[in-house]
Amino acid sequence: MSISPRKFTQQVLVGNIKVGGGAPIVVQSMTNTDTADVAGSVNQIMQLSDAGSELVRITVNSEEAAAAVPNIVNQLIQKGYEVPIIGDFHFNGHKLLEKYPGCAESLSKYRINPGNVGKGKARDPQFQQMIEFACRYNKPVRIGVNGGSLDQAVLTRLLDENRQLSAPKPLAAVTREAIVLSALESAAKAQELGLGKDKIILSCKISNVQELISIYEDLSGRCDYALHLGLTEAGMGSKGIVASSAALGILMQQGIGDTIRISLTPEPGAARTKEVIVAQEILQTMGFRSFTPMVIACPGCGRTTSDYFQRLAQDIQAYLRDQMPVWRNKYKGVENMEVAVMGCVVNGPGESKNANIGISLPGTGESPVAPVFEDGVKTVTLKGDNIAAEFHALVERYIETHYSQN
DSSP states (O other): OOOOOOOOOOOEEETTEEESTTOOOEEEEEOOSOTTOHHHHHHHHHHHHHHTOSEEEEEOOSHHHHHHHHHHHHHHHHTTOOOOEEEEEOSSHHHHHHHOHHHHHHOSEEEEOTTTSOOGGGHHHHHHHHHHHHHHTTOOEEEEEEGGGOOHHHHHHHHHHHHTSSSOOOHHHHHHHHHHHHHHHHHHHHHHTTOOGGGEEEEEEOSOHHHHHHHHHHHHHHOOSEEEEOOTTOEEHHHHHHHHHHHHHHHHHTTOOSEEOOOEEOOTTOOTTHHHHHHHHHHHHTTSOOOSOEEEEOOOOTTOOSSHHHHHHHHHHHHHHHHHHHHHHHBTTGGGOEEEEEOSTTTHHHHHHHSSEEEEOOOTTSOSEEEEEETTEEEEEEEGGGHHHHHHHHHHHHHHHHHBOO
16 A cells, blocks of 8 residues: 555644644644743753754643743754744733743644633633734644534534534534534634634544544645644553554645654653654654664564563663764664564574665574675674674664765
8 A cells, every 4th residue: 555645734843843834744742841941841842853853832721831932042052952842822822921021932823622612601702812913923823623622613613504404414423524624613713813724723632542533634625734743632551652652644645744742641750742652663664754764673472582672672772872873973874774583593594685774683492693685685693602792793884884964
């Protein structure tokens, strides 16, 4: 099966990052620090950026948070980080942007949730204020509809209309339409207020995989705004990874999506960067982009009763990813490299030959030797107790000799 051509969307410039219009799909993440904690927020943003996040969203929910934003952005610039920072606003964004112009100016994009801008008569004036600030400071806006905070006025209107039909639609269908319509009507209103189409990104996030796919297929067919993809509240661990991969993979295979975020619930004490790594690996394994050298490793079986190859594969993968912040500018094209760490003679030599560099470790009962292949040619056979260290050195030498720009 081939990948469908990317659906045309209007390109939006977020800081120095191009979103839509045929640009590569962009990886986004979000901090979970208290934004008022400048040092903590700066540190986490740097970690996310080093991991490969190209856009980082922060919560702007209080006066303390809004006041901290310019300091956060300035400190990042001083430390050499130019990653665009997005402000996530709910309920009181219009007040914060008005009172803290430095916040409004420092952010690269605003995120507005139509369901949380305001209620009743206050909604339209508050939404208008947010858009006016975006126009004043020349900032793009993501209009992000969320199933958990859907604009009830839109849903109520559609439910009333649905009741008048001779064959009313199921509630789920009406809700899907309300989510899509909330995004489209808000975008149209933003354009009426002077915000250009090249300043608008839409998203419609819910936590059900099949519903999310249906909503984005509908949304994509009804507009050419740039689209941000994400399965909201994806969950923790393998469940969140699998659900996000399934939903976003199907949509991107159809050419839908310009930015993605993997909304994983981090395990206690776990690094926030996990969501960035998962997003990159989805894009890389599907062939959309390359971010870091990938390790090919077998799952193991009765022929591989030792965990030696598993530990070597884990060590090499961690090393490659840890080095990428330095390698991005030093070794052109290294992100496309493949390293094979195989556990026995069945598939080991063949997979090692297909990789840029690979090692076929001995399985149970096999001769205690490990042939190494570089670009399909066996270059050396490793033996003894230092196989891991010697292969590590060979990988480093391969990178230096094949990707150095000197």
